Amino acid sequence: MNILSLFVLIPVLTIIAILFTSNMKQTRIVSAIGMGIQLIVAGILVYMYLAERNAGNTADMLFYYDAVWFPTLNIHYTIGVDGISVAMIALTAIVVFAGIFASWMVDFLYREFFISLILLASGVFGFFISLDIFTMFLFYEVAVIPMYLLIGIWGSGPKEYSAMKLTLMLMAGSALLFVAILGIYFYSAPAGGVLTFNLLEISKNTIPIEMQRFLFPFAFVGFGILGALFPFHTWSPDGHASAPTAVSMLHAGVLMKLGGYGAFRVAIYLMPEAAHEQAWIFIILTSISVVYGAFGAIAQKDLKYINAYSSVSHCGLVLFAILMMNQTAMNGAIIQMISHGLMTALFFALIGMIYGRTHTRLINEMGGLMKVIPFLGVVYVIAGLASLGLPGLSGFVAEMTIFVGAYQHTDTFHRVATIVATSSIVITAVYILRVVGILLLGPIKDDHYLHLTDAVWYEKLSTLTLLLSIAAIGMAPLWLSDMINFSLGPIIEKISGVTIAGLF
């Protein structure tokens, strides 16, 4: 059996196993074991992938498997991975694993909670392994819909409003995608050829430029909505703020990455001509995303809102880098996806833990927490430093690569956009340091906080998993960027025909 199918199979089996559990302890242990196995399999996949590449296998996609599903329409179940999807799969496995432990104490309808959470994860895994756009789209929607219940039932604040807003906006995004996918399908082969949903097959063919012009905005905005593209980002702050901890982690950490991944794997890869033509519109929008998100974060008082806006800013940077369409920037985009996925998951996990202790998320009601919960405090500071791009942590590698890549464009437009986007680094520093200052340092504002207890084992496990990954990427970015670079090669070739050497 193909190792990739395991990534869908294990969650499904875990869900079935959860159905047979009878109490909360069993449920969470089964979930933890299932997702633990998933994490190990992801590790094995990374290892196997690198071993194959070292052995000289230069195929575009490894572990390729293809089964016909609907012969008439030529719909297949096609799976395969390159370095980029391997990296995304590893990220997902880590975040889901950490997410299970971050929701260790969910006791209301616990079985349903873990089932929905793991169902969501299976959708994400399925999305990353698919090479057939139909299957990809199917998994995409599987990943979106459990969100409604997760936020609606276990959320906080205006949860019903947020859940509905999030679901409908994302579904409107998939409406756009739908049109794009069907359009791509009917132009996937030259007239008279066999139509296909297979990404690799379609990429060999050039979609007529008139169709590209029509379809590209559909595809890019469709995925862009999930990637919080301005002005379609408004679901993100509300959704993240209302969602329970693990869901915020998974959503900001992984699900938003589906947008970025899809935007270049489907929109730009298959329609490069239109992408070049229309890139300027989206570069402007993403530049706004980056800066606006960062300013938005400054203005917020609620920790989750701060982090949600910061996600808008960082995910905007991903789309921004993808639109630069050169090797360096795209490499940076993918590292940024992974780095931000880990960072933001860590942030949300920490916020959930702090909220569980202080019962408030408003920063001006808290203070001096470093003294009472030093473990969480220190981790928060490290996550913050990663977020503002301190060398040695993953954020620096990503942002550095993106801006170097973006600056390789010599025309004024790209230069200006890059400079505008770069300013977000400074703004990010402002809101991160401001939060750290108010929240963790200074005097303790409330006597109740004196009795808070520090992280317990499952919280430490959850945060340390993420923290170590962040540090690992920061210290040794080479293996990651090598892995990505190799797979970016053919994509860049298709996009520009010019291959530029990577930075690292």
Add this chain to the structure above:
Amino acid sequence: MSINDFLTMRHELILTSLVLLVLIIDLNLKKSQKNRIIPITISLFFIHTVVGFLPAQTGMLFGGMYHTDGLTILMKNILNVGVLIILMQSVNWLKKEENSEKISEFFILLLSTLVGMNFMISSGDFLMLYLGLELATIPMAALAAYTHHQTRSAEAGIKLILSSALSSGILLFGLSLIYGSTGSIYFDTIGTLYSNAPMQVLAFIFFFTGMAFKISLVPFHLWTADVYEGSPVNVTSYFSVISKGASAFILIMVMFTVFHSIAYLWKDIVYLIAVMTMTIGNLFAIRQKNMKRFLAFSSIAQAGFILLGIISGNQIGMTATVYFVLVYIFSNLGAFGVVSAISAKTGKESMDDYDGLYATNPKLTLLMMLSVFSLAGIPPVAGFFGKFFLFTSAASGGYYWLIFIAVLNATISLYYYLLVVKAMFINKSDSPIAFFKSDTITRISLMVCAIGIFVLGFWSQLYEFINSFTFGILN
């Protein structure tokens, strides 16, 4: 007529004798035994459904008035399965004291309309089509007024009979124009003679209007909501699922065979009506608080989606439409099954009554959720595949903007479908519907729906099977 000719009409003949049999059995039952008619009829109908799947004779009868082939048999079988599920779902309600006097009438009326639909599907000329249509419509008015002591039900019956009389009149006028201008009532002959002469276009518009009434396309939908709300739940589900499915089958066959030559004309009309039907059906559905009305309006919107399969005018569209109707039957009957189970036990039909249902009746809630997700087109349940194929067929004709409008409408529909999910899962209620255990037969019918909703989508052989029919598309 030889015995072979009889076998060709197997579906209709067995069904007709079944109706008569039920009538005779009912006459011989004592008053206290009237309940027995329920299991008898359902088992008889079950046998009929199974027999329908046996290999069958194909061919023509009555000089081409009646024809049957693999496709018509498939359509009849699909309807049979749907009706079987509905019959099973209505057991609880039929057993009620108030219905004890008229149980057999329910079966007789309902199965007569099914005979009419079978004739419609097999019709080879407009005369047979019209006969079938009337047979399928008039008993339905009696069904709508089944609980005639309730004003609303009586009102529903009258509304249905008046509006269908009007639409039949319009349809008939169109048919007479077609006959007048082509000199024939046979589909095959008319198909070759039809042109864009003004009278023939007018005839087509009259015909289409008449059909639009039956399928409740906007702007001919106004009768639906009241009729659906007034009728008993199971009758409503029969209207909105089986009757609508049958009419959709007929419409595609006639549009593709008879009016194929003026496809370039009717495509614009269908485009416009599809957009209106989807949008207006959806916008009205949002505001509904009564579950029956809610499902009724959502089924209007679904009819708009079916038009997407018609507009492409090719094989993909035909397959997609038949497939969609099949999936739609299962999903909608799943939803109606839950509504009917709850309504039979508690008499509650308002959406507010469903608040907090998950805590008390988790299984019904899950089925309801699956059904509405399937109706909304959310993967991995079957509705997603049905919608996807419909949209694919529209894309094959290059109707990308239409697809966009349709998918946006699917998103709007998701909103109100989620309202049901929200009521059941999220809303709190002081007096939720108490836990109750459904009887075996209801549970079997619900189980069948749940399995159908899950399996039909992944089961690609089914799609390929439907696709293997040629549909007699003239190219």
